[in-house]
Amino acid sequence: xxxxxxxxxxxxxxxxxxxxxxxxxxxxxxxxxxxxxxxxxxxxxxxxxxxxxxxxxxxxxxxxxxxxxxxxxxxxxxxxxxxxxxxxxxxxxxxxxxxxxxxxxxxxxxxxxxxxxxxxxxxxxxxxxxxxxxxxxxxxxxxxxxxxxxxxxxxxxxxxxxxxxxxxxxxxxxxxxxxxxxxxxxxxxxxxxxxxxxxxxxxxxxxxxxxxxxxxxxxxxxxxxxxxxxxxxxxxxxxxxxxxxxxxxxxxxxxxxxxxxxxxxxxxxxxxxxxxxxxxxxxxxxxxxxxxxxxxxxxxxxxxxxxxxxxxxxxxxxxxxxxxxxxxxxxxxxxxxxxxxxxxxxxxxxxxxxxxxxxxxxxxxxxxxxxxxxxxxxxxxxxxxxxxxxxxxxxxxxxxxxxxxxxxxxxxxxxxxxxxxxxxxxxxxxxxxxxxxxxxxxxxxxxxxxxxxxxxxxxxxxxxxxxxxxxxxxxxxxxxxxxxxxxxxxxxxxxx
Amino acid sequence: xxxxxxxxxxxxxxxxxxxxxxxxxxxxxxxxxxxxxxxxxxxxxxxxxxxxxxxxxxxxxxxxxxxxxxxxxxxxxxxxxxxxxxxxxxxxxxxxxxxxxxx
Numbered sequence: 001x002x003x004x005x006x007x008x009x010x011x012x013x014x015x016x017x018x019x020x021x022x023x024x025x026x027x028x029x030x031x032x033x034x035x036x037x038x039x040x041x042x043x044x045x046x047x048x049x050x051x052x053x054x055x056x057x058x059x060x061x062x063x064x065x066x067x068x069x070x071x072x073x074x075x076x077x078x079x080x081x082x083x084x085x086x087x088x089x090x091x092x093x094x095x096x097x098x099x100x101x102x103x104x105x106x107x108x109x110x111x112x113x114x115x116x117x118x119x120x121x122x123x124x125x126x127x128x129x130x131x132x133x134x135x136x137x138x139x140x141x142x143x144x145x146x147x148x149x150x151x152x153x154x155x156x157x158x159x160x161x162x163x164x165x166x167x168x169x170x171x172x173x174x175x176x177x178x179x180x181x182x183x184x185x186x187x188x189x190x191x192x193x194x195x196x197x198x199x200x201x202x203x204x205x206x207x208x209x210x211x212x213x214x215x216x217x218x219x220x221x222x223x224x225x226x227x228x229x230x231x232x233x234x235x236x237x238x239x240x241x242x243x244x245x246x247x248x249x250x251x252x253x254x255x256x257x258x259x260x261x262x263x264x265x266x267x268x269x270x271x272x273x274x275x276x277x278x279x280x281x282x283x284x285x286x287x288x289x290x291x292x293x294x295x296x297x298x299x300x301x302x303x304x305x306x307x308x309x310x311x312x313x314x315x316x317x318x319x320x321x322x323x324x325x326x327x328x329x330x331x332x333x334x335x336x337x338x339x340x341x342x343x344x345x346x347x348x349x350x351x352x353x354x355x356x357x358x359x360x361x362x363x364x365x366x367x368x369x370x371x372x373x374x375x376x377x378x379x380x381x382x383x384x385x386x387x388x389x390x391x392x393x394x395x396x397x398x399x400x401x402x403x404x405x406x407x408x409x410x411x412x413x414x415x416x417x418x419x420x421x422x423x424x425x426x427x428x429x430x431x432x433x434x435x436x437x438x439x440x441x442x443x444x445x446x447x448x449x450x451x452x453x454x455x456x457x458x459x460x461x462x463x464x465x466x467x468x469x470x471x472x473x474x475x476x477x478x479x480x481x482x483x484x485x486x487x488x489x490x491x492x493x494x495x496x
Numbered sequence: 497x498x499x500x501x502x503x504x505x506x507x508x509x510x511x512x513x514x515x516x517x518x519x520x521x522x523x524x525x526x527x528x529x530x531x532x533x534x535x536x537x538x539x540x541x542x543x544x545x546x547x548x549x550x551x552x553x554x555x556x557x558x559x560x561x562x563x564x565x566x567x568x569x570x571x572x573x574x575x576x577x578x579x580x581x582x583x584x585x586x587x588x589x590x591x592x593x594x595x596x597x598x599x
Contacts, residue, residue, distance in 0.1 A: 138503070
């Protein structure tokens, strides 16, 4: 299998449609294919195509060009340090690196790395397309992506053409988008949702409008100007857009039909507010990981509406669920010994399916003998099969043999009127092995002391949940996708 | 007979149809389009191959085709005039439940 087949089919069926728009420029599917074939021709003799840049038309050319050439596409995080990037690039040589000049000059580039800026990928769009037989080696790697690394060092996850094709063919209807449909891409090229958005929109025939880098006012402007019908957002982006809308006053989005969200925990208060601010828009919760070729569970728009209208608390609780597994995905909750657990019993989440990669560059495949992948997410399922998440397995605090999930302590701290943000982590303890510690950000002008916050938690949760140490901070460390960096908080608290 | 396994791509000998195998648990079967056995992409169609007018209802790009037991599944990657058959029985277009866009 080869991902470029998706583009070949798009060109065959609707080649003259606009595929992409970015910064005032656009490409039809036919032009995108021509440029990708020209890029592929330049990849002869090289082993990887790396991209170190913000979103542009060239992002799609790089993705499909690498596929036509049969080499892995490696989108890199432009926020990594020069040292980290040089090390990564050294491991994928000989490679072609697409990066702006300023970015390249800051790097000590290893030998065997050819460099160009993104215009080099677009220059081929006007040339004649050479027909190509698609490379289709079994288990060929399509994408190498780095995981977000909120709990540990980022790992290079590998996804095959077969993994990503399985996801697209199983979830997207070919040519299913009307000619008026347009999706707005706000996540960066090195995020799995950025990859899956390019592939899905190509197969559906939905115009993809790209935001070079996320900025809430620009998102609002583009959504209106481009008559955006579909958008994907991580929860932090949704919060920032709603704050922007509150500043701008009444803004209506007459074309907007659907917003999908994922890539991090969605607080209940945020989704409830979003359903009001974007009344009439379909919301879909998409739970997935880099290693699973994006989405494995969906909470559909109908399920959002049913939860919101629900009279009992069990129905309303579904708004905090990530929904049910996709048709091609099996999902199980297991205990630490590997035994499958029943409804409402919390444990570790395992998934299986053709879209699940589960391989890493350094450690190889981490699938078990039956093909199951340990997501390292904790959670549980209700009797109807709805999945609820409860943080990462690595984040669990083991205090004197008792497993404590930071999530409920964080939720409790956030209920305090003075608290703007909170994160709970484990710190080493002579007495307990691990102890509960928290870093808290207060609202501007609000006052609370570690002692009053501890009393607040003690009044609501079991005594083992009360943080032994609380430090007040002016802000918490987040990565650019809005995930809190627990490992940073933990090492700071342990040093003190 | 061609080996049918996921990822294998075949073309019609008598029209423009091309397919990719999605599922084929047994790995075997006589896959035809327009009445003639389908070929590997690199093969050349026999000069005398003609479409069977009784098997010319056409194939549709992007549609999935399944056998009656829903065991074998193909994706049509290029449309053509011929009808797809497996071991002499017509394959049907699979009606998939639409999922909301998640990306």
